[in-house]
Amino acid sequence: MTVNSDIEREVHAVAGRAKDAAFVLATLSRSVKDAALSAIADALVKRTDEITAANAEDVERARAEGTSPAMIDRLSLTPQRIEAIAEAVREIIDLPDPVGESVRGGVLPNGLDLRQIRVPLGVIGIIYEGRPNVTVDAAALCLKSGNAALLRGSSSAFDSNTAIVKVLREALEGTEVPVDAIQMVPGRTRESSTALMRARGLVDVLIPRGGGSLIQAVVRDSTVPVIETGEGLCHVYVDADADLDKAVAIATNAKAQRCSVCNSAETLLVHEAVAEAFLPRVLASLAEVDVTVHGDPRVLEIAAAHPTEAMVVEATEQDWASEYLSMDLAVRVVPDVDAALAHIRKYSTQHTEAIVTDSLSTSRYFVARVDSAAVMVNASTRFTDGGEFGFGAEIGISTQKLHARGPMGLTEMTSTKYVVTGEGHLK
């Protein structure tokens, strides 16, 4: 027996307990689940010292490894941050429970009563990077939607996550929710996450949350169904009929309001007809917030003719394919909306694209032909978000077409089943 298969056996044992917990969870009423969430929120606040002590170990290790201050800030937990995490759990209590909702129903011609009702997915595996608040968020969203959570955080937050999961599980002990509804995947090696990806039949769905390379690795290696989330190479297209004031504001907001997130814009496409009028203005606006522009030859030409404070460098093929997640923006001039659409088809990760235009027909044309989770018309790409869409909270933003597309709230964490009631009906 190799170490590898020991870990696999251990991970699958944990997944099996999750499956048993899911069987119970599926039948629990909202009030039982909400009581457990309340116990979790209270325990997080009450046991803040334990959590911050464990977090200090992670932070110390990260410092010793020379981790950047920004990453250390993301990793760090303070009493204030733990209070905010507990508050987010309390907000989930206020959300409606999707389980049991009747999706469709009626009486069939033969008198059979047909109802399609929402049920939990079962066991959800979440593989995530970075911030330990995701541990609580993911566990709470799974619990509310009646799913068992198998949590696999990054090794950099291992001590924090271990302490948090201990608090969550102990909080469940005083409730009707099975303790194994929330479990950490054992081990911190690649083998343990691979074992999770191969637990087909025990795990119903895997949701990776993190950078593109994490997501692609999970998609490639998993035999468990995966929901791809969060890769966002988003485009803003400024049309010939755009209101240029709005276009400057939207392009700047989409890029710079928070550049490190998936719904920020990475490429700006500008219709040739407005390029001369629009580019100097947007370059000036971007310069004010220290965005570096990677421009095509036409952009460089116009920038040279209208000097601004902007930092403009020449774009390469690589720029069109880059999800920068930084204060960089690729900018290209296109001859028409079809060229913009062709560029988007080639490079988009199908997360969010925006058009700025006052032409109703062009906006309809663009919306019909962009095959992304969200299409914005005269609005910043930054609005693609479960909170903004009114879902209350989200487990991630799906960039795939199967099952869920766009922000995934509690509803998207469910499946359905048909209940058919008769009086001895025979076919």
Add this chain to the structure above:
Amino acid sequence: MTVNSDIEREVHAVAGRAKDAAFVLATLSRSVKDAALSAIADALVKRTDEITAANAEDVERARAEGTSPAMIDRLSLTPQRIEAIAEAVREIIDLPDPVGESVRGGVLPNGLDLRQIRVPLGVIGIIYEGRPNVTVDAAALCLKSGNAALLRGSSSAFDSNTAIVKVLREALEGTEVPVDAIQMVPGRTRESSTALMRARGLVDVLIPRGGGSLIQAVVRDSTVPVIETGEGLCHVYVDADADLDKAVAIATNAKAQRCSVCNSAETLLVHEAVAEAFLPRVLASLAEVDVTVHGDPRVLEIAAAHPTEAMVVEATEQDWASEYLSMDLAVRVVPDVDAALAHIRKYSTQHTEAIVTDSLSTSRYFVARVDSAAVMVNASTRFTDGGEFGFGAEIGISTQKLHARGPMGLTEMTSTKYVVTGEGHLK
């Protein structure tokens, strides 16, 4: 360059053309798609001779290979059958178009207009066995739902499928639908279907239709997302509070009305309290339609005490795990509903389970705890069907929890996208 990669290149070229066709298909109105379906139905009838001639080649080859008469009957096309296939296409014309349907929508607090609308999935690959009518059914359902179809039938129907796809594509030539909306996957070797399964990024979803081994092979080998269909190890549970007349009729109907299909029952579970009263009656009823019963020791005991015409043999562990698809039925006596549920959890393929009971509380208990696509209360398992459910037609019955569960009609062949309209909204 090996032969293998030549085939892969060829399959991926076909998939690439499907993707281009899908881009156009997504924007076509219902009337354009319905006109194309009408042209297809007409062409099938008009070119019947061509299709039956090609089919005769398949049938002759099957005879030479010693194929069973039942399989040859499934393979054979007659003018009457082709007329029926064309009629099925005309029925799809009458179904509503799911594309563009508004799933949810409203105005957000900040004034943004949010709409979630149905869009096609894109390119759907269908890998199927046996009857050539599936070629037309699948192509027509894909076209109606705005998806490009990549068809991979069995090699036994290769000539028939080739002739049919030729007729379908030539019918599209006189319409606004791109001809590449319907394509056959080139080649008839395993390499060509493997290439289809690996065309991630070109094919949006694969739907295998056929026996369990086909479906399991696709699930195992595919990097394209798969929707599992049709494996049906369905159970009927006769409760202590069952109306025994109804129970006899439902058990017999569920097994024998058509035993070769996925929604037929394979295992009958009987509550101990009614076993002595129920089993002799159901055994007699099953004997009338020549069903062989594979019984547990208690069933054998009761059968011996109450002799009937029934053929009763001893069940082995293998019987509980068998999707017979034949006139065989496994029968087990259980002490209570929890034991029935535990048996179902262990052996079910999560397709359809039925309970026969007059107890409202037991039916609620059973329905809440059975994790299958459909749960029947006092009705035959045979009702799990897109036609019966009022969906008009189905591409298959999903036994998985992601994306679609149960009969998949046109709606289940779509994804959604969010369209968000503002007035220069910034975050």
